[in-house]
Amino acid sequence: MSAHEPWQLVGTSAELYERYLVPSITALWATDLVSRANPRSGDRVLDVACGTGIVARTASERMSSGRIVGLDINDGMLAVARSIPMGGGPLVEWMEGSALQLPFPEDAFDLVLCQLGLQFFPNQSLALNEMFRVLRTEGRVAVSVYSAIENTPVAHGLVDALDRHLGPGASKIKRSEHSFTAPSELHHLATKAGFRDVTVETVTQTIRFTSPREYVRLQIAATPMAVMVAEMESAEREAVIDGITNEVKGILQNSDGEELSSPQEAFVMLGKK
Numbered sequence: 204m205s206a207h208e209p210w211q212l213v214g215t216s217a218e219l220y221e222r223y224l225v226p227s228i229t230a231l232w233a234t235d236l237v238s239r240a241n242p243r244s245g246d247r248v249l250d251v252a253c254g255t256g257i258v259a260r261t262a263s264e265r266m267s268s269g270r271i272v273g274l275d276i277n278d279g280m281l282a283v284a285r286s287i288p289m290g291g292g293p294l295v296e297w298m299e300g301s302a303l304q305l306p307f308p309e310d311a312f313d314l315v316l317c318q319l320g321l322q323f324f325p326n327q328s329l330a331l332n333e334m335f336r337v338l339r340t341e342g343r344v345a346v347s348v349y350s351a352i353e354n355t356p357v358a359h360g361l362v363d364a365l366d367r368h369l370g371p372g373a374s375k376i377k378r379s380e381h382s383f384t385a386p387s388e389l390h391h392l393a394t395k396a397g398f399r400d401v402t403v404e405t406v407t408q409t410i411r412f413t414s415p416r417e418y419v420r421l422q423i424a425a426t427p428m429a430v431m432v433a434e435m436e437s438a439e440r441e442a443v444i445d446g447i448t449n450e451v452k453g454i455l456q457n458s459d460g461e462e463l464s465s466p467q468e469a470f471v472m473l474g475k476k
């Protein structure tokens with residue numbers, strides 16, 4: 204994509220998230236998480252913090268029957284999820300709701316999935332208690348969170364530049380994605396909620412964008428960081444993107460104009476009720 208392409212690609216942040224960040228980032232994690240969780244035909248599956256629905260759709264592709272619910276607190280993300288055609292597996296029921304108060308009775312699901320959402324919840328213990336409550340006995344849980352930001356060079360390179368160009372604290376949202384720094388933290392939360400046979404594996408994917416500028420631009424446009432530049436004139440916004448890109452370029456790419464690729468690390472937890 205050209206460096207001069209206007210900021211506003213057509214679409215909301217949620218649409219940009221689905222169009223660009225899902226294929227480059229979260230689809231990789233969804234394939235991994237769903238394959239570890241191994242949904243079976245006939246299962247009742249809940250995807251907590253489903254966003255635009257990549258995990259629920261990936262689960263559906265592996266099932267010929269069953270119930271799949273995708274739940275998220277953000278109606279913009281759910282609107283995009285609803286607009287995406289499904290494959291041949293069970294249709295997904297998209298529901299607005301909070302991970303802290305799941306709108307389901309006990310024993311409602313055989314499998315609960317939660318990808319890259321737990322770190323954002325204001326009460327992570329409560330969210331895991333809720334996942335435990337809605338599972339049947341012997342039901343399975345699979346949860347992923349990013350690890351320490353230092354282990355994802357592309358994100359680590361971005362955060363200091365964000366603070367310098369957009370003001371102190373601008374990187375708070377990005378840093379909060381990486382609030383888990385050791386597998387034991389996730390393990391402890393899961394066992395405290397009652398889960399047994401808990402394992403937490405450290406997993407690395409390679410994420411790719413067409414250029415460092417494209418990465419910087421989408422990290423701002425297609426995430427909650429969009430509010431920080433929403434009021435800016437187009438020229439000012441482009442200058443901020445250029446400034447941040449120039450600062451982090453050395454870390455984000457091998458040479459100017461080339462594809463950006465970076466390892467991205469996460470913790471993946473599996474457990475049983």
Ligand SMILES: C[S@@+](CC[C@H](N)C(=O)[O-])C[C@H]1O[C@@H](n2cnc3c(N)ncnc32)[C@H](O)[C@@H]1O
Nearest residue numbers: 229252253254275276277280301302318320323
């Ligand atoms: C990084 S996105 C991940 C979305 C999706 N799981 C994926 O992998 O593409 C985090 C999601 O968590 C959702 N979220 C944040 N707090 C939540 C809460 N308390 N309850 C439910 N969803 C929440 C956000 O709306 C957002 O869609």
